Amino acid sequence: MAQKEGLLKRGNKSALIAAIVNTIIAIIKGTAYFFTGNVAMFAETMHSLGDAANQCFVFIGSALSKKLPTERYPNGFGRLVNLVLLGAVIIVGIMSYETIKEGYHHILHPTESTGILINISILAVGVIMESYVLYKAMKEVLHETHIEATGFNVVSKSFASLKRAKPATKLVFMEDLVATSGGIIAIIGILLSYFLGLYAAEGIASIMIGVMMFYVVGRVFLDNAKGVLGETDDDLEEQIAQLIYTHPEIKDIPALFAMKEGEDFHVEMKLEINPSLSVEQALNLKNRIEAKILEMKGVTDVIIEFEKDDGVQKWENDYMPEPG
Structure with a gap:
């Protein structure tokens, strides 16, 4: 009761x-x-x-x-x-x-x-x-x-x-x-x-x-x-992408979905990172990104998957860092 x-x-x-x-x-x-x-x-x-x-x-x-x-x-x-x-x-x-x-x-x-x-x-x-x-x-x-x-x-x-x-x-x-x-x-x-x-x-x-x-x-x-x-939210996805690219270790975003679950959001992403990062550094990076996204209004669940950077850019936006 x-x-x-x-x-x-x-x-x-x-x-x-x-x-x-x-x-x-x-x-x-x-x-x-x-x-x-x-x-x-x-x-x-x-x-x-x-x-x-x-x-x-x-x-x-x-x-x-x-x-x-x-x-x-x-x-x-x-x-x-x-x-x-x-x-x-x-x-x-x-x-x-x-x-x-x-x-x-x-x-x-x-x-x-x-x-x-x-x-x-x-x-x-x-x-x-x-x-x-x-x-x-x-x-x-x-x-x-x-x-x-x-x-x-x-x-x-x-x-x-x-x-x-x-x-x-x-x-x-x-x-x-x-x-x-x-x-x-x-x-x-x-x-x-x-x-x-x-x-x-x-x-x-x-x-x-x-x-x-x-x-x-x-x-x-x-x-x-x-x-x-299961509708995605384009505005939230752009907001998350901007946050992700504040980390220079992230080289590309092959996939990013902010799925609306009723009044909340479920976020999944696949990120390409600098291959020189150690496992410990990658885990710390993942935890920092996840914590920041969970602070966003309505986000209740975040799944992050890392891949080695393949050198082919898939996510093009004005806020991406300059090469080099």
């Missing part, structure tokens, strides 16, 4: 906060829909419910992915978070379909909904709460990518750094971005329906929200399919 509690404490905190907030929002929106029958509110209820379930899975998956390797699973559980996220998008996909279908039916058979003050108030509160969660996700993106920012720069820099964030954080970011936008679209749809008599506007708003949810499904599916297959 203590081991399970320890794993849960290491889960993605942004996902946990988002799951709790979206559960509360879904209950409030669902209650409002029950009393008013507003289709835009139905879309937002489904959206928040899907996000809450999804982010709960994300939190559990990110926690379980931290489990240490076992004899049966010697490669660890890093990619488990990708598998969980692939399963989680099915939930959002179903919610998206139901949201679009309900909106389409409302466009064909528009009806006047009631309780505008209740609906607008609840949606406004939902937008504020979703904005808070989105801001927390933005801060988490910057934390994971080692970028400092304050004020409005948090917004712009988090968008620019999103690609390098962890899968779970990226999902929370995108879902809450869509949730915040969806709340605003729902409010606009209700206002158009009430004040201008455009009852189909609520159905259109529902379809727009469903389409945005499908976009998140597509993005999350593609990102995590890459993670399950």
